[in-house]
Amino acid sequence: MLRKRSLEFFLNQRLEVVAAEKPETVTLGGRVGAQGGVRMLLRKVTGIFSNQLSGVAAALVIIFIISCFLSPYFFSSYNMLIVARALAFIGLITIGQSLLMMLGELDISLGAIGGLCGVIGGKLMVEMQIDPFVSFFVCIFFGMFCGLINGLLVTLLNLHSLVLTIGMAGVYSGTNLVLTKGLAITGIPDSIAFLGRGVYLGVPTPFIIMLFVLIITAFITMRTPFGRYIYAIGNNTPAAKMLGIKVNHVRVICFVIAGMLASIAGMLMVARLGTSQPSIGETWILPPIAAAVIGGVATTGGVGNPVGAILGAAIIGVIENIIVIFGVSPYWQSVVSGAIVVFAISFDSISRRYLRKED
Amino acid sequence: MAFLEVRNIRKEFPGVVALNGVDFSVELGQIHALAGENGAGKSTLVKILTGVDAPNLGEIKISDQNALDNKDLFDYVSYVPQELSLFPKMTVAENLFMPFNKSGVARGLVRRSVLSDEAQKYIKRFKINAEPQQLVQNITISDQQLLQIARASTNKNFKVLILDEPTSSLTLTEIQRLFEIIAELKKTNHAVIFISHKLDEIFEIGDEVTVLRNGEKVGHALMKDIREPDLIRMMSGEELKTDKVFFPAAAAGQPLLEVRNLSGPKFANISFALCAGEILGFAGLVGAGRSEVMQSMFGYLKPRSGEIFLEGAPWKLGDTSFSVNHGMLYLSETRKEHGILPLLSLRDNIGISVFEHTVRAYVISNTKERQKVNEIVEAYDIKTSSINKKIMYLSGGNQQKAIIGRAMACNPKVLVFDEPTKGIDVKTKIDIYLIMKALAERGMGIILISSEMNELMKCANRIIAMHQGQIKGEFITKETDKRTLVSAILGIGENGNAS
Numbered sequence: 087m088l089r090k091r092s093l094e095f096f097l098n099q100r101l102e103v104v105a106a107e108k109p110e111t112v113t114l115g116g117r118v119g120a121q122g123g124v125r126m127l128l129r130k131v132t133g134i135f136s137n138q139l140s141g142v143a144a145a146l147v148i149i150f151i152i153s154c155f156l157s158p159y160f161f162s163s164y165n166m167l168i169v170a171r172a173l174a175f176i177g178l179i180t181i182g183q184s185l186l187m188m189l190g191e192l193d194i195s196l197g198a199i200g201g202l203c204g205v206i207g208g209k210l211m212v213e214m215q216i217d218p219f220v221s222f223f224v225c226i227f228f229g230m231f232c233g234l235i236n237g238l239l240v241t242l243l244n245l246h247s248l249v250l251t252i253g254m255a256g257v258y259s260g261t262n263l264v265l266t267k268g269l270a271i272t273g274i275p276d277s278i279a280f281l282g283r284g285v286y287l288g289v290p291t292p293f294i295i296m297l298f299v300l301i302i303t304a305f306i307t308m309r310t311p312f313g314r315y316i317y318a319i320g321n322n323t324p325a326a327k328m329l330g331i332k333v334n335h336v337r338v339i340c341f342v343i344a345g346m347l348a349s350i351a352g353m354l355m356v357a358r359l360g361t362s363q364p365s366i367g368e369t370w371i372l373p374p375i376a377a378a379v380i381g382g383v384a385t386t387g388g389v390g391n392p393v394g395a396i397l398g399a400a401i402i403g404v405i406e407n408i409i410v411i412f413g414v415s416p417y418w419q420s421v422v423s424g425a426i427v428v429f430a431i432s433f434d435s436i437s438r439r440y441l442r443k444e445d
Numbered sequence: 446m447a448f449l450e451v452r453n454i455r456k457e458f459p460g461v462v463a464l465n466g467v468d469f470s471v472e473l474g475q476i477h478a479l480a481g482e483n484g485a486g487k488s489t490l491v492k493i494l495t496g497v498d499a500p501n502l503g504e505i506k507i508s509d510q511n512a513l514d515n516k517d518l519f520d521y522v523s524y525v526p527q528e529l530s531l532f533p534k535m536t537v538a539e540n541l542f543m544p545f546n547k548s549g550v551a552r553g554l555v556r557r558s559v560l561s562d563e564a565q566k567y568i569k570r571f572k573i574n575a576e577p578q579q580l581v582q583n584i585t586i587s588d589q590q591l592l593q594i595a596r597a598s599t600n601k602n603f604k605v606l607i608l609d610e611p612t613s614s615l616t617l618t619e620i621q622r623l624f625e626i627i628a629e630l631k632k633t634n635h636a637v638i639f640i641s642h643k644l645d646e647i648f649e650i651g652d653e654v655t656v657l658r659n660g661e662k663v664g665h666a667l668m669k670d671i672r673e674p675d676l677i678r679m680m681s682g683e684e685l686k687t688d689k690v691f692f693p694a695a696a697a698g699q700p701l702l703e704v705r706n707l708s709g710p711k712f713a714n715i716s717f718a719l720c721a722g723e724i725l726g727f728a729g730l731v732g733a734g735r736s737e738v739m740q741s742m743f744g745y746l747k748p749r750s751g752e753i754f755l756e757g758a759p760w761k762l763g764d765t766s767f768s769v770n771h772g773m774l775y776l777s778e779t780r781k782e783h784g785i786l787p788l789l790s791l792r793d794n795i796g797i798s799v800f801e802h803t804v805r806a807y808v809i810s811n812t813k814e815r816q817k818v819n820e821i822v823e824a825y826d827i828k829t830s831s832i833n834k835k836i837m838y839l840s841g842g843n844q845q846k847a848i849i850g851r852a853m854a855c856n857p858k859v860l861v862f863d864e865p866t867k868g869i870d871v872k873t874k875i876d877i878y879l880i881m882k883a884l885a886e887r888g889m890g891i892i893l894i895s896s897e898m899n900e901l902m903k904c905a906n907r908i909i910a911m912h913q914g915q916i917k918g919e920f921i922t923k924e925t926d927k928r929t930l931v932s933a934i935l936g937i938g939e940n941g942n943a944s
Contacts, residue, residue, distance in 0.1 A: 309809050311800045318797055321786035328745060328783050329797060330769025330855075388788045 142381050142397040145430065149401055153408045160411055167290055171358070173403045174292035177396050178351035180374040181296075181303050182344030184395035187378050188307070189337055190320045190387025191240065191247040193344050197370030198258035199232045200352030205262050207353050208271035208362025211278075218278040226349050232258060233345020237338035255371075262364050271362035282358025292354045296396075299347065303392045316340065320387030377402050380430050401430065447506075448473045448636055449494065449522065449605050454503035456489050456660075463489040464500070467662045469655055471605060471636045476627065478651035478668075479640045480680055482898060486660040487640055491607055494638070495524045508604075523597035527609040529589050531596075533582035537575045538564035541596050550599075570629075571595040572622050587619045594626065606630060607638040612646060613732060624650050642730050644673055644935060656680055674928070681898055681927040691878040691904045692922075693724055693885035701890040702773075702859050707751030709741040712914035715751070719859065719890040724881060726905025726922070727894040729934050734914035735894045736778060739861045743775035744768045755858065772858035776848055778867060778894070780841065784848045787837040791829055791847060792818045794836045798851040817854075825850040826876065842873030849880055860884060861892040866900060878904055898927050912936040 153160045179196050186193050203225040210221035236254055240247045284291035307313035315336045318326040327333050348367070355366045374395075375385070381398030383390030405426050409419050447470035456464040464486045471477040481487050492498040493505065496512065496519030504511060507518040531540050538560040542550040550563050557578070564577035573591050575584040581592065590611060597606055608627075612620045627637055627650055641647055647654055648668060656664040656679040664679040702719040712734035719725050727735045741748040744765040753760035761767045768774070777783035786794050795818045796803065803814040818832050825846045829839055836844060845865060852860065862881065866874040881904060885891045895901050901908050901922070908920045910933035918933045 309811075310807055311797075311804055311809065314793065314797050314800075314809070317789055317793065318786050321788050322782070324745075324783045325777075325786060327765050328743075328775060328777060329851075330766045331797075332766050388786070 139382065139391075139394050139397070142394050142401070145433075146397050146401050146404070149404050153404055156408060157411045160408060163288065165407065165411070167285065169403055169407050170293040171290040172407075173396075173400055174290060174296040175351045175355055176370065176373055176377070176403065177293075177296040177399050178299060178347045178354075179370045180377045180395045180399045181300055181392045182347035183374040184378040184381070184383045184390065184392045185303065185307070185316065185340045186247070186344050187375070187383045187385055188316050188320045188387055188390060189340055190323070190385075191337065191340070192251065192375065192385070193233075193236060193341065194248065194251040194371055195232070195236060195255035195258055196344055196348040196374070197367035198255040198262070199229050199345050199348040199367070200355070200370060201364065201367035202232070202258045202262045202265075202352070203229045203349035204352035204356040204366045205266050205271065205362050205364055207356055208274060209265065211275055212271050212273050212362075218275045222278065222281075222353050225353050226346055229345045229347075229349020229352070230342045231345070233342040233348075234338065236345065237341030240341065241334040241337050259367075266362070266364045268364055270364065272360070274356055274360050274362065276360075278357045279360060280357075282354050282356070292358065295350070295354065299350070300392060300396055303343075307391050312336070312339075317388060320389070322388070373402055374399065376427050376431075380427065398430075402427065447471060448508055450506045451490075451493065451500075452504050452506075454490070454493060454500045454505075456486075456493060456498065456500050462660055464493070464660045467503075467657065467660070469494075469662070471638055473604060473634045473636050474631055476631055476637045476639055476650055476652045478647040478654040479638055479657070480642075480644075480647060480654055480676065481657035482680060482896065485657040485680075487657055488609070489660075490657065491524065491609060491638075491640070494605075494607060495519060495522050520600065520602045521604040522607065523600050523603040523605070524607045525594050525597045525609060525611060527611075527613065529586070529593060531581050531589055531593060534580060536560075536578050537568070537573075537581060537584065537592060538577035540581050540592060541567055541599055543596075567595045567599065571626055587615045590615060591619075591623065591626075594623070598630075603635070605636045605638065607640070609640045610642065611639075612641060612643060620646070642935065644676055644937075647676070648673065677928050677931050681931045691875075691882045692906055693722055693882055693891075701756060703754045704738075704742065705752045705754075707738065707741060707748050707753065709737060709746060709748035709751075711737045712741075712911075715916060717909055717916065717919070719892060721858075721888050721890050722885055723906045724885050724891040724893050724904050726901035726908040727892065727911060728898065728901055728908050728930055729894075729896070729911035731896060733911040733934065735911050736863050737914075738911075739775055739863060739892065739894065742768075743773060743861065745775065769855055769857075772856065773861075774852045774855060774857040774859070775861040776852055776863060776865060778864040780844055780848065785836045785844055788835060790833045791822070791827070791836050791839065792832040795821050795832075795847060795851045795854070798854045802854075821850040821854065822847075825853075825880070842876075845873070845877065846880075849877070853884070857889065859890045859892070861894070863894045864896065865893070866895070866897070874900075898930060901930070902927060910934045 159165055179200065182196055183193065206228055207221050207225040210216045210224060211218050216224070232254075236247070236251055239245055239250055239254075281291055281295075286294060307316060315326070315331050318329065318331055319333050319336055323333060348370075351370070352366055356362050377399035378390065378395040379385065379398070380401055381390060381394030381396065383395050402423070406419075406423050409422050414422055450470035452468050454464050454467045454469075455462070467486070467490060469479075469490065479487055479490070489498070493500050496516055499513065505513055507521055510518060512518040532543070538557075539555075541564050542560060545552070545555065550560060561577040567573075568575060568577065571591050571594065573584075573588050573595065575588055575592070581589060584592070594606075594608065594611060597603065611623060615623060627639070630637055639647070639651060651668045653665065653667050654671065654676065655662060656676070658680065666675075699721050700718050701721045704718070705716050707715040711732075715738050717725070727738075729735050737746060740746040741762070742753055744761070744763050744767060747763045753762065755771065755773065760771075781787070786797070792814065796809070796814050799814070799817045799821075800809065802817050803809050815832070821827075822829065822832060827839075827843050827846045827850065829843060836847060839847070849865075865877050865881075881891055881893065893901065893905055905922055908922055908925070908930060910917045910920065910930060912934055913936065917936060920930060920933070
């Protein structure tokens with residue numbers, strides 16, 4: 087109530103003082119009419135694909151089309167299932183990592199959390215005979231707990247998240263080895279297999295889960311105050327603090343979310359393999375970071391969103407897949423895919439240098 | 446003939462004329478003091494004298510040649526900035542001779558023994574208490590300051606030394622040490638340009654003085670022809686126009702905020718009261734601790750001790766979120782570092798403070814947000830082509846208005862403006878004065894930190910002068926004059942006219 091008054095009051099005040107020299111003010115979306123409606127719609131559509139996102143999406147489409155031409159096997163439903171399923175696991179990690187990167191943080195231990203949660207899930211289900219779904223949720227809570235530890239250490243001790251999580255990755259993956267002695271836990275109940283192996287309407291279940299998570303996080307980042315706080319902190323932490331944002335709360339919550347997503351990825355992988363492999367998550371460290379950068383999330387924070395990061399992950403996934411189909415010697419595979427990633431991010435940087443836009 | 450001479454210099458930055466028709470010259474073997482308030486244009490002049498910035502108009506001559514055509518001439522000028530700019534984790538010797546091609550000490554290979562031997566000479570000459578191989582971070586601040594001056598003189602070619610407030614972190618004996626060095630430089634036929642706020646120092650070592658105010662040269666005199674009061678009058682200028690005053694009309698209301706014995710980084714035992722409906726000015730030199738006091742009140746910094754009461758209720762210290770939610774806001778002097786969210790749009794920058802109006806069931810309504818933001822953009826007259834423009838592309842004045850508009854949406858009771866018109870053009874300055882006045886008259890308590898005396902005299906009902914972390918006096922603006930205030934912030938004045 088008071089607030090409304092302040093504005094009106096100020097408006098009046100200004101009118102009194104500078105009535106004569108009232109400058110033009112630009113109002114947006116002020117004109118409404120038949121034409122305006124169409125324009126609004128157009129603006130909305132272009133708005134969604136504005137900036138970086140459109141570039142990544144276009145790159146993905148182009149790479150996709152080229153891949154279709156390169157090999158007839160690429161667009162087969164079988165191959166698409168493989169691509170989608172692989173993307174699901176990496177994608178979950180990418181979403182968590184991109185949230186942290188938007189804050190200006192990194193978590194190197196996400197893969198290790200996923201692996202540890204998978205192993206603990208296996209122990210619970212197989213050795214302790216706990217209901218698979220209960221175990222699943224216990225593991226998710228454990229993943230959140232790991233994220234919480236990371237977040238608290240970063241915020242309370244004011245540690246550099248990259249270095250801290252390199253250390254924590256050692257702790258989590260070491261615990262994994264202590265628990266398993268490097269041996270897989272076999273005999274995961276079939277009742278949760280559908281979570282990893284299932285196909286619903288031609289789409290792998292893990293991919294559906296990943297999409298579901300993506301929609302929720304995209305909505306949170308774009309349309310809720312919490313999301314805005316993430317951007318604010320990533321943009322300018324001191325300014326965010328000056329605005330009265332509880333900077334450390336937001337950071338801890340993002341670490342918890344990332345830990346949760348890592349544990350979901352780990353458990354889905356267990357469901358898919360039917361065994362708890364201690365090696366789950368070993369390759370989930372760098373590709374998600376690269377994917378997020380390709381998708382427009384800066385490692386310094388403040389820009390990008392999880393949708394772009396997933397598109398980036400899809401680009402990497404498609405490229406890796408086509409390299410395999412193409413029969414590139416396995417020795418060369420990582421050279422090629424690595425080079426393409428470097429090309430992708432430098433292309434983005436170069437194009438931004440020449441097409442610098444003001445908004 | 447002057448060795449270094451600039452004539453009729455004009456320098457513009459977008460929206461501001463930083464220097465207008467300034468002449469300045471210095472002869473070898475002379476010490477020329479440069480005086481003026483903050484924002485008078487001293488640092489811009491220094492940038493032009495050192496070749497960092499080129500003037501829009503005017504000429505620069507160094508040893509009778511045009512320096513704008515031949516940038517190598519600027520090699521004769523060495524500059525020691527006010528802030529320390531050393532490499533803390535490198536040794537004293539390495540710091541002294543960097544860059545090596547200019548000092549000529551190490552060509553090709555950097556050899557420790559050669560560096561140490563060379564460094565020893567400078568250490569002796571400048572009487573620095575340090576060993577050549579000590580890390581700079583391990584020597585005292587004052588030795589670092591001297592080291593910085595020594596470094597400037599390792600440039601083989603240097604003839605002119607510019608010292609920007611070199612004594613701000615030195616004790617009295619160290620200042621004497623520095624003055625001996627300056628006197629020695631004078632004897633060896635070097636020119637020294639000495640910038641300082643401390644008038645007694647200017648009188649002690651200066652041969653002549655040039656005074657800048659608002660980008661113009663307002664005075665030049667030989668030191669022997671001038672007395673301290675004259676210099677203060679020249680620096681402050683008495684051209685305050687009565688028709689341009691922005692006092693809140695109403696007399697001060699109820700006491701709103703009370704600060705008792707607040708101590709913290711860079712300040713001690715600060716006590717004052719702020720009434721509703723008044724603008725309370727804080728005068729002082731840069732580094733007097735004014736921002737630190739306010740940031741500690743606001744919770745951005747942690748004070749060591751002290752209490753604050755808002756409307757009689759005790760205040761939680763060290764929590765910005767609490768402060769914002771309970772009605773205190775601080776608008777930082779450094780917009781870029783502490784204000785704007787540069788990569789986000791104007792809309793997001795304002796939107797982040799208006800969630801109370803735009804969020805229903807945890808979701809931000811796009812329509813409502815656009816509406817609310819447009820309302821603020823219009824009310825505070827923020828000029829932009831679109832609210833979706835990134836805020837970093839807006840002018841400083843419009844960024845400032847956006848920040849004020851955003852702050853007002855939080856409905857504060859106490860609002861602290863820290864140098865709100867720094868780097869802002871005159872017209873927008875007046876807009877901001879009007880905004881402050883309007884807010885105060887609505888019953889808000891406003892604190893205004895400013896280094897521009899004129900600004901304080903125009904806007905504040907009361908002025909508190911701070912000097913080196915302590916309150917040196919409290920003045921009722923209408924019953925004081927600028928000269929008294931300038932003396933107070935220099936730490937040489939009386940204790941104010943208000944009880």
